[in-house]
Amino acid sequence: MLRAALFVLLAAFTRTVLSQQISFNLPKKLITSQLSRFIQDLIATEHIPGLTLGLVHSDGQVEHGAWGRKDEDGSSTTVDTSFILASCSKAFLSASMGILMEDFAQGKNVTALPPHVNVFDWDTKVVDLLPEEWRLQDEWATKKVNIRDMLSHVSGIPRHDYSPVSTNSPHEILLNLRNLRPTYELREKWSYNNLMYISAAHLISVYSGIPYTDFVNKGIFIPLNMSSTTYSPAEAARDNDLTQSWTPTGRRIPTWFSDATRDLNAGPGGVISNAVDMTKWLNALLNKGVHKDTNTTVIPGSVLDAVTTSHAIVSGRGTSPHTSISGYGMGWSRVSYGGHEFVSHSGGIPGFSTMVGFLPADDLGIVVLANADAKHDAEIKLIMRIIRDAVGLDISDWEDVPSLTPKASLRLQKLAGPGLRTPIERFAGRYWDAGYGNLTLCAPKSTSPECREVLKTFSIFDDVTSEENRNTLYAAYPTMWSSHLRMTYVGPDDEDFVLSFTSLFPEGYGKDSAPFETSEEGEAEAEVKFVINLGVESGGYGVKVVAFCVMGGEEEQEGRKRLLRSAGAGYSILDVAEAVMTRVGDE
Known part of the structure; x- marks a missing residue:
């Protein structure tokens, strides 16, 4: 009886020691209740509908977690989303x-x-x-x-x-x-x-x-x-595992x-x-x-x-x-x-x-x-x-994790004062570049069939005839990242505009039918310089708009200048621009 009792105690002690050794050798669990609360607070304050997390430890063990929702019906994300x-x-x-x-x-x-x-x-x-x-x-x-x-x-x-x-x-x-x-x-x-x-x-x-x-x-x-x-959205959605997606x-x-x-x-x-x-x-x-x-x-x-x-x-x-x-x-x-x-x-x-x-x-x-x-x-x-x-690192000042989706550096600021002296209609027209294709810029009073359709779409979002928008141009521009663009005068010279790429949803999307628009983070805005030739024109305005230049950032402009100087060439805005859209006709 005593021997049996000792055996039971010894077995229990052995199990305890082994369990402690195994526990000691296991990596520390990182997805804890504290981290989960941190994530719940994060998605609430940062307005993230759903988020999933995967972790791999030194011995190959993994942890997974999911928080928030994956669709507008409120279905929860899972680690398989x-x-x-x-x-x-x-x-x-x-x-x-x-x-x-x-x-x-x-x-x-x-x-x-x-x-x-x-x-x-x-x-x-x-x-x-x-x-x-x-x-x-x-x-x-x-x-x-x-x-x-x-x-x-x-x-x-x-x-x-x-x-x-x-x-x-x-x-x-x-x-x-x-x-x-x-x-x-x-x-x-x-x-x-x-x-x-x-x-x-x-x-x-x-x-x-x-x-x-x-x-x-x-x-x-x-x-x-x-x-x-997979690379197939249709395949990913087949088992209802592909999350829906939202704007910021x-x-x-x-x-x-x-x-x-x-x-x-x-x-x-x-x-x-x-x-x-x-x-x-x-x-x-x-x-x-x-x-x-x-x-x-x-x-x-x-x-x-x-x-x-x-x-x-x-x-x-x-x-x-x-x-x-x-x-x-x-x-x-x-x-x-x-x-x-x-x-x-x-x-x-x-x-x-x-x-x-x-x-x-x-x-x-x-x-x-x-x-x-x-x-x-x-x-x-x-x-x-x-x-x-x-x-165990104190990384409170770690800000150097590279973001490869840089934020746009331009901010649209319409200038007060005399404003645009050249009538905005002079800038409307058809433009072309070998790398960027065709583009038709429409003024608020343009009347071509293409421009009437563009202005009809934009009128859902803007009062295109208002005083505020009288110096804005509009265009359909379907690319990988946009459906349309605006080009707004910012001054001080008549040539100075800012181009903003956007994607318009006139009928909303999903359960919300209210119109909205969204832009890709990063490259959605660009400085634009129009090229205007002075001279006597049949309309009496004395100017002819012949092109517009998409300028790129300051570093990129300086880079272009260095390239041209190293080739022994002088340069103008036309040479420094990232792309030059040449006017090829009226709108």
């Missing part, structure tokens, strides 16, 4: 490019390189791989841009996000690069460019022999068992990408996934590209090193004594705080804000997915809280 990843998709492209290079190195390729190309790697020139399609305005860049340059955003070409239309194919985007002005010399400055990722996806399609989306699915999604990850101010909008535009958006921003699948992706990244369960290499270690190593400087100084400079690899940014490196990428399109990152030395992976745009700052607050809890 899918979101469009936006620019967090770029990491899948750079990894796929490396996998394709590895296929060629091992003789697994199904297509052949051009006869004069012996090696396909990060240093291979794009013109050698796509000789009939690749051409830039800068002849030197045409010859010298390599794969690494494309994917690390140092081609010298600024964003030009409003040049593509949704009906373009990747091939057409690639051909249009020759019509878009550069801002910097090759490798002079980091300059974010989605068009390069569209072109790179096309290159992968050409040399893999299959569509880019199929190559990623075969090379990454299937090997990592990312069974809910809470208006529901349609899913921004469709299956019809899938190929165009796939490279720079088209992956659709959830928190569960993204922790599988992060697990592989933290395990040097190896699938933890099958022990198979999905992303070769050399590829992972290449894409996460910084090749360009985004910010040359940290924001605090504890913060490093920030750099960009290929589809990944890199910064450190207090010696802890953070490799990450943000994503933002209308209706979605995303962030994926990992601390390689601390073996911690984080994915945050939100179903409204312009919520990057809130996601950073959450990530900083998680890192603080995980590694």
Whole structure:
């Protein structure tokens, strides 16, 4: 009896010790009740309808959480709810490019390189791989841009996000690069460019022999068992797992990408996934590209090193004594705080804000997915809280996590005083640029059938005949990111306007039929300078509007000036502009 009792006590003691050892070896749980309350407060104060979170620990264990709603009926988000990843998709492209290079190195390729190309790697020139399609305005860049340059955003070409239309194919985007002005010399400055990722996806399609989306699915999604990850919005919505999406101010909008535009958006921003699948992706990244369960290499270690190593400087100084400079690899940014490196990428399109990152030395992976745009700052607050809890860093002054969806720097200010001296009708007309296509600017009193339709639509939002709007021009401008634009005089000279891209919803959307409009965060505004020739005109006004120039930011204008000076050329506004729309007729 005593022996039995001692045995029971010994067994209980052993279980206690073992449980303590096991508990000691387990990573600290990060999704706690305290973090959950923090997130609930965050989504309430930041007006985020729904958010999901995935975490990966050093031993491969994962945590998932979901808060808020995924549709306007109030259905809760779950860890299986899918979101469009936006620019967090770029990491899948750079990894796929490396996998394709590895296929060629091992003789697994199904297509052949051009006869004069012996090696396909990060240093291979794009013109050698796509000789009939690749051409830039800068002849030197045409010859010298390599794969690494494309994917690390140092081609010298600024964003030009409003040049593509949704009906373009990747091939057409690639051909249009020759019509878009550069801002910097090759490798002079980091300059974010989605068009390069569209072109790179096309290159992968050409040399893999299959569509880019199929190559990623075969090379990454299937090997990592990312069974809910896709490039098809229709497929993601089939099981009611794709979240609905909202503007920053809470208006529901349609899913921004469709299956019809899938190929165009796939490279720079088209992956659709959830928190569960993204922790599988992060697990592989933290395990040097190896699938933890099958022990198979999905992303070769050399590829992972290449894409996460910084090749360009985004910010040359940290924001605090504890913060490093920030750099960009290929589809990944890199910064450190207090010696802890953070490799990450943000994503933002209308209706979605995303962030994926990992601390390689601390073996911690984080994915945050939100179903409204312009919520990057809130996601950073959450990530900083998680890192603080995980590694014990006081990161209250960490502000240098790169945002790759910059806010517009212009603010529309209509000037008081004498106002526009040239009648606004003189600016109305048809304009054209090789890179941007056709555009018809309509004055408030324009009478052409096209302008009557444009003004009818805008009249739902503005009193286009009011004194306040008498010096505003309007246009339909359907691109990947907009449906219309306004151009408003700001002075002091007659040439000075501000262009604002917008998407109009005259009948509302979803259950709310009230009209509204929304703009993409980042590049939605631009300074415009009209070119006016003085002279005797038949109307007696003595002026003729011949073009308008979209100027780009101050840094970009200075970059253009340096390019022209280095070529020994003088310059005018026409030369410094990012794009020049030439007048080709009346409205």
